[in-house]
Amino acid sequence: MLTIAIIGSGPAGYYTAEAAQKQWGDAVAIDIFDRLPVPYGLIRSGVAPDHQSIKAVARRYEAVALSDNVRFLGNVGVGSDVSIAELGQLYDAVVLATGAPHDKPLGLPGEGSANVFGSAAFVGWYNGHPQFAGLDPDLSGESAVVIGNGNVALDVARILAKTRGEFAGSDIVGHALDRLDGSRLKRITILGRRGPHQIAMTPKELGELGHLERAVPRVDAGDLPDLQADAALDPGQRKSVVHLRAFASGAASDKPVEIHFDFFAAPRAMLADEQGRVTAVEVERTRLDGSRAVGTGEIYRVPASLVVACIGYQTSPIPGVPFDEAGGRFANDEGRIAPGLYCVGWARRGPSGTIGTNRPDGFGVVEKIAGDLGAGSGKPGGKGFDRLAAERGLDVVLFHEWQKIEQAEKDRAREGAPREKFVDVGEMIAAGKA
Numbered sequence: 001m002l003t004i005a006i007i008g009s010g011p012a013g014y015y016t017a018e019a020a021q022k023q024w025g026d027a028v029a030i031d032i033f034d035r036l037p038v039p040y041g042l043i044r045s046g047v048a049p050d051h052q053s054i055k056a057v058a059r060r061y062e063a064v065a066l067s068d069n070v071r072f073l074g075n076v077g078v079g080s081d082v083s084i085a086e087l088g089q090l091y092d093a094v095v096l097a098t099g100a101p102h103d104k105p106l107g108l109p110g111e112g113s114a115n116v117f118g119s120a121a122f123v124g125w126y127n128g129h130p131q132f133a134g135l136d137p138d139l140s141g142e143s144a145v146v147i148g149n150g151n152v153a154l155d156v157a158r159i160l161a162k163t164r165g166e167f168a169g170s171d172i173v174g175h176a177l178d179r180l181d182g183s184r185l186k187r188i189t190i191l192g193r194r195g196p197h198q199i200a201m202t203p204k205e206l207g208e209l210g211h212l213e214r215a216v217p218r219v220d221a222g223d224l225p226d227l228q229a230d231a232a233l234d235p236g237q238r239k240s241v242v243h244l245r246a247f248a249s250g251a252a253s254d255k256p257v258e259i260h261f262d263f264f265a266a267p268r269a270m271l272a273d274e275q276g277r278v279t280a281v282e283v284e285r286t287r288l289d290g291s292r293a294v295g296t297g298e299i300y301r302v303p304a305s306l307v308v309a310c311i312g313y314q315t316s317p318i319p320g321v322p323f324d325e326a327g328g329r330f331a332n333d334e335g336r337i338a339p340g341l342y343c344v345g346w347a348r349r350g351p352s353g354t355i356g357t358n359r360p361d362g363f364g365v366v367e368k369i370a371g372d373l374g375a376g377s378g379k380p381g382g383k384g385f386d387r388l389a390a391e392r393g394l395d396v397v398l399f400h401e402w403q404k405i406e407q408a409e410k411d412r413a414r415e416g417a418p419r420e421k422f423v424d425v426g427e428m429i430a431a432g433k434a
Contacts, residue, residue, distance in 0.1 A: 002028045003381025005087050007078045008097035009034040010041020011355045012345025014061035015362030023366050030070045031382050037074040037397040037428040045129040048155040049172035065399050074397035079318045090384040093369045100313035100346040110270030113278040119152050119310040128173035133423035139183040141305020145281045148310030149192035150200040156308050157188050161215035161257050168416045188259045193266045193293040196244050203239035215257035219248040223263040280304050313351040335365040401432035
C-alpha cells in the first residue's frame, strides 16, 4: 500500500488526491492535511463571495474526500504540530499543496500606514478567514485605491461598490456586509503600471462592473490604443478591451460611486496623516518600452482613505523545506523538492493560472511520484500519524466533523444566503465536535 500525505486541502490538494486514486486505485491511502478545521482553501476564502458558481467546484472535491481511501485531517499545523521530517518518516510521499496564502509586499514607503491592506488580508476579511476576520477596515472615507490590473483587483473594486441588496445569494460574512453597507466611498481608483492591452482581467469579471446598481466604471479614452491595434490581441484579451472601450464612451451617470481605471500609473509611496492613516498614493506616470512600464518622471497624487494592494501572493515557508524567496514558492524541479517530498499548484509554480490549472498540475506530480516510488515502502501512513496525534493531544477535525460545521453554517445563514461562516476556529471545532 502506497501512503501519501497532501498538505493543503484546496484545489491543488484535491486534484492531486484524485490523480493518485486514478493512478493506484485502492492501493493508495491518502491523508489531506489543513491547518484550519475546514477544507477547500481559496475556494472558501479566496473566491469572491458573489461568485457562487465558481465555488460549486467544491462538490467535486467532496466526492474525492468521501472516498474510502482519502481522509481529511483538519486543524493540524504542519511545521508546528508535526514537522515535514516526521511526515516523511510516516508516508511514502509528502506533497505540499499549501497554495500562496500571503500577500506579496509592495516594498514602498508608507505601506505600513493604517488602512493599507494586501488583497489576501482584505479578501480574507470579507470571506471570513479566521486569520483576517478582525481586520477592521475603515470605510468612512470617500476615496479608495486598488493597486493591480488583475481579476483580484476587479473583485475588490466590485465588492467595495456593491449595495447590500446586490449581495443576495452570496456567502459574504455578516461583519463585512454590515461594514460595506455603511461605506461612504464615492470614488474607487484601480491603478495599473501598464496599459489596457496588458491587463490580466477576464471579460466576465470586467463585464460585471457595467451592471452595478450604484457604481459606474470609467476609462480615460486617451489611455486606449488605436482600435486597429486590438486585432493583435488574443480573443479573450480583445473582449476585455471591448469592455474598457465601452467604459470610456459611457454616457453621463447619476450613480453615486465611480470606478476609475488609471492606466500607466505606478505607485511610488503611501502618504499618511499625523495619526499614521493613509491619505493618498503618490503615483508616477509611466509609458511602455516594449511591454515594460518605465517611469516618465511625472508625479501626482491620488486621494485614498483606503488602499488595497492586489499585486500577487507568495507561499508560506515551512521549516526544513528549501524555499525560493524570489519566486515566493518552494524551491523545486518540476514538482520535486527532495526524495519523497513534492509540491504542486501555487506552492510549486507561484501564484499563476486558474483553479482548473491545478488539475493537470496534480496529475503531473502523481506521475513523478509513480516513477520515483513504485508501489511504496510499507510506511505506516495514517495509522502512524494517528498515534503521533494522540501522543501530542492534537484536536484533529475529520471530514464528517467538517460536514457538521458546514451544516451549522447553513443553519445560521441570513435569508437568501447559502451559509454564514464561522470566523473563529474554536467555534468551528465546537460545531464539528457537537
